[in-house]
Amino acid sequence: MDRTNTYIKKIEKDHARFREIIRGQIRKDLRKYISNGEMIGRQGKYTVSIPLPQLRLPTFRYGSNDRSGVGQGPGDVGTPIAPGDQDGHGGPGGDQPGQHILEVDLTIAELAQILGEELSLPLIKPKDRSSILIDHEKYTGIARVGPESLRHFKRTYREALKRAVATGTYDPTNPVIIPVREDKRYRSWKVKEMPQNAAVIIYMMDVSGSMGDEQKEIVRTEAFWIDTWLRSQYKKLETRYIVHDAAAKEVDRETFYHLKESGGTKISTAYQLCSELIRKDYNPMEWNIYPFHFSDGDNWGSEDTKRCMEILSDDLFPRVNVFCYGQVKSAYGSGQFKKDLDDRFPKNEQLLTSEIRDKDSIPDSIKDFLGTGK
Amino acid sequence: MSQPAKHRETQKKVLSQADQLRRAQDEILKYAHAYGLQPFRTVFELVSHDEMNEIASYGGFPTRYPHWRFGMEYEELQKGYSWGLQKIYELVINNDPCYAYLMKSNMMVDQKMVIAHVYGHSDFFRNNMWFSQTNRRMIDEIANHGTRLRRHVERYGQENVEGFLDAALSLESLIDYHSVYSPHRRRARYEFAEEHEASGVHKLKAQKGYMDRFINPPEFLDAQRKKIEEQFQKKKRFPEEPTKDILEFLIEYAPLDNWQRDILSIVREEAYYFAPQALTKIMNEGWATYWHAKIMTEKALKEGEVIDFADHHSATLGMRPGAINPYKLGVELWRSIEERWDKGQFGREYDECDDLSAKRAWDKKLGQGREKIFEVRRIYNDITFIDDFLTKDFCIQHKLFVYKHNSQSNRYEIADRDFEAVKRSLLFRLTNMGHPVIVIQDGNFRNRAELLLKHRHEGVDLEVAEARDTLRNMHRVWQRPVNLETVVDDQPRLLSYDGDKFKEEDLTSSGA
Numbered sequence: 074m075d076r077t078n079t080y081i082k083k084i085e086k087d088h089a090r091f092r093e094i095i096r097g098q099i100r101k102d103l104r105k106y107i108s109n110g111e112m113i114g115r116q117g118k119y120t121v122s123i124p125l126p127q128l129r130l131p132t133f134r135y136g137s138n139d140r141s142g143v144g145q146g147p148g149d150v151g152t153p154i155a156p157g158d159q160d161g162h163g164g165p166g167g168d169q170p171g172q173h174i175l176e177v178d179l180t181i182a183e184l185a186q187i188l189g190e191e192l193s194l195p196l197i198k199p200k201d202r203s204s205i206l207i208d209h210e211k212y213t214g215i216a217r218v219g220p221e222s223l224r225h226f227k228r229t230y231r232e233a234l235k236r237a238v239a240t241g242t243y244d245p246t247n248p249v250i251i252p253v254r255e256d257k258r259y260r261s262w263k264v265k266e267m268p269q270n271a272a273v274i275i276y277m278m279d280v281s282g283s284m285g286d287e288q289k290e291i292v293r294t295e296a297f298w299i300d301t302w303l304r305s306q307y308k309k310l311e312t313r314y315i316v317h318d319a320a321a322k323e324v325d326r327e328t329f330y331h332l333k334e335s336g337g338t339k340i341s342t343a344y345q346l347c348s349e350l351i352r353k354d355y356n357p358m359e360w361n362i363y364p365f366h367f368s369d370g371d372n373w374g375s376e377d378t379k380r381c382m383e384i385l386s387d388d389l390f391p392r393v394n395v396f397c398y399g400q401v402k403s404a405y406g407s408g409q410f411k412k413d414l415d416d417r418f419p420k421n422e423q424l425l426t427s428e429i430r431d432k433d434s435i436p437d438s439i440k441d442f443l444g445t446g447k
Numbered sequence: 448m449s450q451p452a453k454h455r456e457t458q459k460k461v462l463s464q465a466d467q468l469r470r471a472q473d474e475i476l477k478y479a480h481a482y483g484l485q486p487f488r489t490v491f492e493l494v495s496h497d498e499m500n501e502i503a504s505y506g507g508f509p510t511r512y513p514h515w516r517f518g519m520e521y522e523e524l525q526k527g528y529s530w531g532l533q534k535i536y537e538l539v540i541n542n543d544p545c546y547a548y549l550m551k552s553n554m555m556v557d558q559k560m561v562i563a564h565v566y567g568h569s570d571f572f573r574n575n576m577w578f579s580q581t582n583r584r585m586i587d588e589i590a591n592h593g594t595r596l597r598r599h600v601e602r603y604g605q606e607n608v609e610g611f612l613d614a615a616l617s618l619e620s621l622i623d624y625h626s627v628y629s630p631h632r633r634r635a636r637y638e639f640a641e642e643h644e645a646s647g648v649h650k651l652k653a654q655k656g657y658m659d660r661f662i663n664p665p666e667f668l669d670a671q672r673k674k675i676e677e678q679f680q681k682k683k684r685f686p687e688e689p690t691k692d693i694l695e696f697l698i699e700y701a702p703l704d705n706w707q708r709d710i711l712s713i714v715r716e717e718a719y720y721f722a723p724q725a726l727t728k729i730m731n732e733g734w735a736t737y738w739h740a741k742i743m744t745e746k747a748l749k750e751g752e753v754i755d756f757a758d759h760h761s762a763t764l765g766m767r768p769g770a771i772n773p774y775k776l777g778v779e780l781w782r783s784i785e786e787r788w789d790k791g792q793f794g795r796e797y798d799e800c801d802d803l804s805a806k807r808a809w810d811k812k813l814g815q816g817r818e819k820i821f822e823v824r825r826i827y828n829d830i831t832f833i834d835d836f837l838t839k840d841f842c843i844q845h846k847l848f849v850y851k852h853n854s855q856s857n858r859y860e861i862a863d864r865d866f867e868a869v870k871r872s873l874l875f876r877l878t879n880m881g882h883p884v885i886v887i888q889d890g891n892f893r894n895r896a897e898l899l900l901k902h903r904h905e906g907v908d909l910e911v912a913e914a915r916d917t918l919r920n921m922h923r924v925w926q927r928p929v930n931l932e933t934v935v936d937d938q939p940r941l942l943s944y945d946g947d948k949f950k951e952e953d954l955t956s957s958g959a
Binding site: 089 | 526606617852862864882907917920
């Protein structure tokens with residue numbers, strides 16, 4: 074046992090050292106050799122990548138006019154076997170060492186698990202509202218009748234075998250078992266009452282002139298991951314979308330990401346609409362409510378900002394789990410709003426704010442929002 | 448009270464698993480011996496997946512020196528394992544006794560397959576001549592390296608030692624791979640011959656003065672003089688012959704502190720130790736696969752295990768489209784050799800036979816297959832293995848092809864199915880382990896103690912940006928300007944780094 078323990082400590086030291094280098098805390102001279110390797114997972118028709126940072130020391134090696142090798146399989150000359158890549162490294166692998174691309178299918182649940190582990194997100198503790206119960210079906214039982222699609226093959230076989238042995242028709246040299254109707258066994262379900270766990274995310278986004286495509290892309294990516302994580306935590310998740318410039322309106326998902334308006338910004342309009350939505354559709358006794366607001370931090374004026382604060386403290390905070398504000402950096406935004414929020418509610422645990430400088434800081438920002446486990 | 452009871456129960460279970468494994472090990476060893484395998488005594492250790500990943504990260508040696516790249520390896524293995532993307536089945540160390548690791552969570556049938564596979568490797572380590580010069584007490588040696596390195600870290604500081612180690616690892620592949628068998632590289636190399644006088648041509652004695660011209664013709668004397676002069680010049684060259692063992696040259700001649708020299712020698716020794724495994728990858732994996740399949744299917748497999756065995760066995764031999772799997776290529780080549788020597792499908796008579804159907808039905812019932820594969824496992828490496836036994840028929844039967852990158856469509860495409868082309872490409876990739884051949888041409892270049900490296904260009908350019916960074920590391924060791932002669936886009940070039948700036952010279956104009 075002793076030796077096992079020293080093993081673990083040893084590699085963890087090396088691993089910690091590697092992580093420190095990757096994070097740029099030490100050995101800055103190695104920075105240029107860090108590459109963002111990945112393991113590729115597939116989620117439906119999308120591929121997702123599991124980051125796998127690599128640090129490769131330089132060596133004398135063949136350059137890019139050596140992009141050939143030997144493979145095996147069918148196909149005529151000219152048959153494509155693998156796509157090329159962006160920067161001209163790598164290849165279809167096989168006889169070339171150091172290939173790190175792996176493809177797997179992942180479900181949303183696994184994705185969420187990976188996300189959770191990567192960012193060490195705590196599990197969410199829903200508000201205590203076990204009063205709402207819903208019926209839930211669980212396939213735990215076995216029945217003698219049922220649809221063929223639920224036939225339990227192993228149990229059926231066992232019954233048939235038992236019958237054959239008992240009736241003496243079993244022949245060890247020719248062990249053919251043919252189940253008859255009485256042998257068949259089917260999976261059956263039981264209905265259980267379980268407490269309802271429902272959540273709603275209300276996304277709000279500033280679509281005024283200063284939010285460019287790059288900023289929207291950041292919001293989209295971040296929203297996807299937030300969705301993924303909350304979906305893994307709640308049985309039932311709804312999403313609503315609000316856009317605003319000087320006025321706010323509710324839109325569908327498609328519009329939310331692609332709409333481009335111009336003009337001024339009145340954040341209070343969005344908060345007002347959000348608060349109305351909640352009042353109309355989401356009883357805080359039944360729902361875990363997560364409003365997310367993304368903007369570049371510009372607001373029409375201090376008058377409107379003051380109005381926002383009022384809505385937050387009077388209408389929203391009493392109803393929501395947390396209120397999240399993400400400030401995406403843009404060339405035109407002043408970034409004032411986050412400051413105002415932080416100044417106004419310095420110790421409020423229901424308000425989470427985060428600044429998203431660029432694409433690379435998305436993971437940090439997700440952690441800001443979801444790292445509290447609320 | 449229930450806690451300790453439970454604990455005892457699990458312990459009992461582990462014990463019985465160990466017992467089962469011990470029984471399987473004895474049984475399989477008996478079969479291996481009966482087939483003529485002569486493995487080292489092999490010690491199996493049962494480890495959890497986490498321990499397995501850790502040991503694998505260290506290249507099989509848990510006591511290896513500390514370095515971040517093992518941590519990087521570990522992260523990849525851990526992630527791959529926890530998301531179910533990959534899993535290490537076998538890990539075996541070339542050492543006497545041989546060490547192998549079994550994963551606790553594997554099914555019994557997997558364990559048996561791995562044990563049989565390991566005995567294949569162990570036999571190969573012991574009997575293939577390319578391994579004959581490797582240190583069979585490497586486990587001790589590696590632990591030694593670890594201790595030495597840790598001591599350097601304590602004395603000279605982490606950043607300092609790690610930085611130098613990184614530079615050394617960046618030069619790790621600069622050894623003479625194909626000399627691993629040669630005992631030459633261990634020879635003490637301090638033989639100082641006396642220097643010749645340029646005029647000291649030995650003349651035959653002529654009795655009569657007028658005969659001298661005929662006994663010692665002037666042309667002959669001139670030629671002799673020239674030869675001596677040449678030898679003398681050669682002695683003045685440094686190194687005398689261009690050397691591929693660049694690490695050795697640096698250890699001996701670079702102006703280093705002893706701890707730095709020690710780090711270089713650690714890196715070099717481990718590179719030479721691991722080299723034969725890379726030199727015989729196809730053969731070695733093929734050999735182990737051949738034997739695990741044979742032992743399992745003919746002897747060790749229980750009826751209930753057939754399906755799982757077939758499943759896992761085929762997974763090891765699985766191919767992604769367009770990639771070579773060394774296990775698969777290796778085992779098929781071994782089987783092809785066995786069949787050909789069983790049937791006598793070799794030699795002049797067979798080669799010159801034009802009748803395809805006669806060739807296909809060719810069977811002289813020689814039965815020399817088994818004997819032949821044991822001979823091949825003794826004296827071949829991957830290059831000679833492919834060169835001698837990859838036949839045209841094999842190439843067609845196994846659908847081998849050469850692929851190339853098509854820059855227009857930005858994808859890899861099948862470029863050629865011609866046998867010669869396939870073989871050439873495979874051999875190119877195996878030569879010098881797929882690394883460009885770089886030698887030290889001159890250790891006193893420009894008579895200023897600069898280092899001149901030469902890339903023996905064989906049609907493929909170096910990755911220039913990386914070559915520069917490697918030169919920077921080389922400079923860190925040599926501490927004087929370093930130069931690399933290579934070819935870039937068909938133009939001979941000299942890349943230089945003087946510790947401050949990079950320079951690139953076109954050698955066509957200077958006529959060098």
